[in-house]
Amino acid sequence: MSKYAYFPGCSLHSTAREYELSTKNLSQELGVELVDVPDWNCCGASSAHVTDRGLDLALNGRNLTLAAGIGLDLVVPCASCYRRLASSRKSLSEDPALSQQIAAVLGQPLALSSQVRSLLEVFTTDEVLDKMQRGARKSLSGLKVAAYYGCLLVRPAKAANLDDPENPVSLDKLVTLMGGEALPWPFKTECCGGSLSLTDEDSSRVLIERILNMAKESGAECVVTACPLCQSNLDMRQMQLAKSTGRDYNMPVLYFTQLMGLVLGLGEKALGLNAHFVDPRPMLQKVGLV
Amino acid sequence: MVETVISEEAGVTELVRQSGVNPNHCYQCGKCSGGCPLSFAMDYSPSMVMRMLQVGMLAQVLSSKTIWLCASCETCSTRCPQDVDVAGLMDALRIMAWRKGSVDRDNRQAAFHRAFLHSLKSHGRLYELGLALTGNAASGKVTKDLDIGLPLLIKRKIKLLPPRIKGRRQIKLIFTRTLESGGKQGE
Numbered sequence: 001m002s003k004y005a006y007f008p009g010c011s012l013h014s015t016a017r018e019y020e021l022s023t024k025n026l027s028q029e030l031g032v033e034l035v036d037v038p039d040w041n042c043c044g045a046s047s048a049h050v051t052d053r054g055l056d057l058a059l060n061g062r063n064l065t066l067a068a069g070i071g072l073d074l075v076v077p078c079a080s081c082y083r084r085l086a087s088s089r090k091s092l093s094e095d096p097a098l099s100q101q102i103a104a105v106l107g108q109p110l111a112l113s114s115q116v117r118s119l120l121e122v123f124t125t126d127e128v129l130d131k132m133q134r135g136a137r138k139s140l141s142g143l144k145v146a147a148y149y150g151c152l153l154v155r156p157a158k159a160a161n162l163d164d165p166e167n168p169v170s171l172d173k174l175v176t177l178m179g180g181e182a183l184p185w186p187f188k189t190e191c192c193g194g195s196l197s198l199t200d201e202d203s204s205r206v207l208i209e210r211i212l213n214m215a216k217e218s219g220a221e222c223v224v225t226a227c228p229l230c231q232s233n234l235d236m237r238q239m240q241l242a243k244s245t246g247r248d249y250n251m252p253v254l255y256f257t258q259l260m261g262l263v264l265g266l267g268e269k270a271l272g273l274n275a276h277f278v279d280p281r282p283m284l285q286k287v288g289l290v
Numbered sequence: 291m292v293e294t295v296i297s298e299e300a301g302v303t304e305l306v307r308q309s310g311v312n313p314n315h316c317y318q319c320g321k322c323s324g325g326c327p328l329s330f331a332m333d334y335s336p337s338m339v340m341r342m343l344q345v346g347m348l349a350q351v352l353s354s355k356t357i358w359l360c361a362s363c364e365t366c367s368t369r370c371p372q373d374v375d376v377a378g379l380m381d382a383l384r385i386m387a388w389r390k391g392s393v394d395r396d397n398r399q400a401a402f403h404r405a406f407l408h409s410l411k412s413h414g415r416l417y418e419l420g421l422a423l424t425g426n427a428a429s430g431k432v433t434k435d436l437d438i439g440l441p442l443l444i445k446r447k448i449k450l451l452p453p454r455i456k457g458r459r460q461i462k463l464i465f466t467r468t469l470e471s472g473g474k475q476g477e
Contacts, residue, residue, distance in 0.1 A: 010416035015447045039456050041414045046362060047403040048410075050384040053308075054468035059410075062460065105467045106460065155364035156375075165368045191327040191363035198425065199398040203331040203359065236438050275445050277438070 004122060005070040005113060006034035007063060009081035009228075010042050016078070016228035018272025022257040023077055023119060025270040029135065029261070030128055034075065037067045045080035046195045057098070058105040060088035068111035077119035077257075079227035080194075083152040086116040118153060120226045120256065121162050124170050129177060137265035140180030142287045145259075146220035147171035147182050148211070150230040151191050165189070171224060171256055178263045185218035187211050192233040205244070208237050212249050221283055222252040224259055231255060235277045252280030262289045298348040301386075305348070309382035315372045316340035322366035322376050332356040336366050336376050343379075352387045356380075358399035389472065401428050411465045414455030418448040 012020035027034050040063050049056040063085060067074040076082040089112050092099045103110040122128070149168045157165045168189065172182035190211055193204040211234060215223050225231050235253040242248040253276070261271045268274065268290050273281055284290045306312050316337065323335035333355045334342065342351050351357065357380055366376035387393050393400045405424045409417045426434050442448045455461070 010418075010453075013415070013453065014418050014449060015442065017447055041455055041457065041461055042410045042416050044407075044410065047406040050362070050381050051388050051403055051407065052385060052469040053381075055407075055464065058464040058468055059461075062457070062464070105464055107463060151361075151363040151365070156367045156377075189365075191361055191365065193327070194361045194363070195402065196328075196359070196361055196399075199402045200331070200359065203328060206330070207327055236442075239437065275447060277441065 002031070002122075002125075002127070003033040003035065003072055004075040004117070005037055005067045005072045007037050007040055007043075007067065007074055007076045007081060007085065009040075009076065009078040011078050011080075011228035011232075015232050016255075018275040019077060019228055019231070019255045019257060021270065021272040021275075022255060022261050022266075025266055026123070026257050026261045026264070029264050029266065030123070030131055032122065032128065035070050035072065037063065037070065037074070040066060043081040043084040045084045049084065054102070054105060056084065057088050057092060057102050060085050061092060061102045061110050062106055064089055064092070064113050064116075065106070065108070065111045067113035070113075072113075073115040073117055074113040075117050075119055075122045077226075077228075079118070079150060079152040080229060082116065082118045089113070089116050118162055118226070120153065120170060123257070123260065124174055129174075132260065132263065133177065136178070136263050138263050138289055140175060140178045140259065140263065140287070140289070143180045143289075144219050144221045145175045145180050145182055146185050146215040146218060146223045147175055147188060148215075148223050148225045148230060148234070148253075149189050150225065150227045151189065151194075153226055154189055171226065174256060175224065175259070178259065180259075183218050183220055185214060185220070187214040190214075192230045194229050194233075197233050197237060204233070205237070205241065208233055209241060209245070212238065212241070212251055215251060216249060220251065222254055222280060224254050224256050226256050238278055250278060252276065252278050252283055254280055299346045301348040302343050302346060305343070305379070305382055305386060308385070309375075309379055311375045311379045311382065313340045313343040313374065313379060315374050316344065316370075317372060319371060321369045321371065325365040325369050327363060327365065328359045328361060332359050336360075336380075339379075339383075340374065340376070349392075351383060352390065352392045353394075357383045357387060358397060398429065401425070407465075407469070409452075411462060412458075413452045414458050414461045415453040417452035419443075419450060420452060422448075 044059045154165045154168045163170045175182040193207040197204040258271045320337045323329050323337040329335045360380040364377045409421045
């Protein structure tokens with residue numbers, strides 16, 4: 001049985017609540033224990049690191065110190081939080097003077113958690129995958145999936161050592177292992193624009209539309225992701241795209257934890273399948289997953 | 291005129307010191323601009339920004355749209371054959387623009403960051419509804435994204451009441467000691 005400190009982040013308590021729900025329920029099935037970091041604060045993405053470096057480091061220094069109190073490796077489901085926490089840990093552990101400055105800002109000694117890991121990494125270890133295969137009650141057989149990694153899970157390679165930054169395969173392998181068809185498609189790591197969807201709708205729309213078009217043209221029936229911002233941009237904005245362009249993609253965008261949960265036989269409530277803008281259930285019904 | 295150039299060069303030196311990234315290593319291959327998903331919307335492409343910094347055109351870079359349109363996707367930093375952390379430099383440029391006060395009032399990205407940080411400072415975590423309402427009021431587009439805001443509430447994907455962490459005093463202190471004191475920490 002593996003055990004980790006767990007940092008949900010703001011999105012998993014709001015717009016990505018189905019990611020949190022499916023993560024928690026899946027972890028029980030897989031025998032992975034997640035201990036919530038007590039009283040965690042927002043990691044500051046995507047505003048703190050572009051306005052003040054000390055602010056970015058202190059916010060994440062506080063979280064890392066709280067996590068260190070648990071004494072376990074820290075696992076982070078959100079790609080943005082993961083990047084901020086992992087980068088801050090690296091900067092602070094490599095520079096003792098900086099680390100002292102940040103401790104002074106916090107008004108307390110700084111402790112750094114042993115390692116920061118992404119949830120995708122933790123849920124695709126050999127041990128977990130082995131358990132997945134043995135516990136599988138359903139299969140993704142017949143489902144064509146576009147595995148979408150986005151930016152921060154794989155870039156830059158120095159900070160994120162999860163996978164190849166240009167052609168990552170961990171999500172694809174997971175889909176294949178569960179019996180699904182992971183489509184070859186060229187936009188695995190294209191950027192969805194992140195928070196630009198709130199501040200520059202015209203530019204953001206171009207990016208989202210390109211990704212959805214490519215997924216559709218590649219024959220995907222759904223997109224699978226490991227990032228709350230990618231998920232909400234691709235899922236939520238389809239409705240607005242349909243209104244402005246007349247093209248209705250009807251492309252469900254699922255979290256990898258939801259697909260894993262389905263294969264293990266978890267129900268739609270336990271996986272939050274009702275929380276999406278593009279309802280994935282009709283598509284999942286066709287392949288006998290719900 | 292000569293004076294301006296000299297002070298801008300000093301500014302670039304300061305930028306290099308703060309970010310640990312040296313734009314002089316760039317040899318203008320253009321890979322960053324080719325891979326940048328937002329170069330189509332920028333006034334200067336990432337490789338143009340590198341060249342402008344090499345020749346000391348800092349003020350023009352600091353008032354550009356480019357630095358705020360960068361989505362921090364890190365494609366440029368990943369692909370640079372000279373190992374220039376272009377995205378890291380974009381962060382440093384935004385920090386510098388912010389500190390020098392050379393950010394336009396109508397800059398929507400900066401307004402978003404301001405509202406985001408206000409929310410974080412008040413609650414310790416993000417209060418999405420408050421942030422959306424502040425943003426809409428600030429931009430004068432009161433009904434913006436109403437078509438997704440209502441379903442978000444119904445699907446319980448945003449909460450009516452703000453989250454509140456116990457360590458709010460410490461969070462406020464972090465702001466006072468970093469951003470609000472002119473950002474001397476972390477350099």
